[in-house]
């Protein structure tokens with residue numbers, strides 16, 4: 001089965017991998033970057049989708065600046081909330097399926113085990129509220145959207161995006177002689193974008209809908225994650241553990257936001273790769289990109 005697939009945010013870390021994955025699986029793609037359309041322009045989104053007539057619309061575009069969102073909550077809400085409403089309304093008109101990505105930050109972090117899809121949400125800041133609003137709009141306007149919550153995304157495209165990712169930040173900081181401070185009291189499940197894209201395609205081709213968690217599968221503190229990155233990259237910078245009391249940020253973040261992939265795996269979809277394997281693959285891919293640049 002070959003689908004016509006429109007992808008918003010196709011220059012982002014995940015969007016780039018979704019574009020590769022759906023192309024390899026024989027789909028006809030409409031790749032949309034911010035240059036082609038700002039997703040807050042509902043009329044343009046609708047026009048582009050009407051012209052292309054997609055079977056599937058994938059939204060991996062997002063306002064991801066968690067701390068800046070505390071100063072400009074409306075900007076975050078327009079991209080992560082209202083734009084999803086426009087997209088969902090267009091999908092309804094066109095009878096297209098919507099695949100939308102959300103975040104582990106919809107939770108408050110009070111859990112002591114990976115969050116499942118049936119756990120209650122309680123966002124802690126403007127970014128998190130805006131992402132939850134996007135989920136609700138997709139569910140309000142469509143009977144069967146596919147909503148995938150993920151966590152700490154890293155993909156080779158992050159080498160060239162303005163926002164990058166945690167691995168790029170760590171490698172950049174390692175180039176300076178200053179000690180690197182990373183929190184040890186916050187735990188997430190870092191997620192490799194190519195693996196997430198492949199499982200997203202499995203869900204789409206399997207005609208699944210509803211809410212799914214796809215995180216990296218390994219709950220890990222940001223400090224331990226940083227240490228793992230440096231070990232695997234063969235770097236030895238001065239790395240210091242800190243905590244949220246010492247390292248204040250504008251936005252509150254959940255202390256624990258690892259996601260359980262059990263629902264996805266119960267469908268027979270392959271578990272996510274190990275974190276070590278994913279970081280190794282990432283480092284090899286970024287090396288290749290850097291050499292070819």
Ligand SMILES: NC(=O)c1ccc[n+]([C@@H]2O[C@H](COP(=O)([O-])OP(=O)(O)OC[C@H]3O[C@@H](n4cnc5c(N)ncnc54)[C@H](OP(=O)(O)O)[C@@H]3O)[C@@H](O)[C@H]2O)c1
Nearest residue numbers: 009011012013014034038039061062101103150151152153
């Ligand atoms: N990255 C993470 O750690 C993380 C964690 C949990 C959930 N998620 C979710 O996973 C999904 C994919 O994230 P990602 O890591 O691929 O993010 P990313 O690399 O930052 O990509 C997001 C893309 O969206 C584009 N975009 C932002 N605002 C836009 C607008 N108004 N109109 C059109 N395009 C716009 C960005 O363009 P510009 O570069 O020009 O801004 C960028 O290309 C998002 O839904 C995100 O919320 C990500």
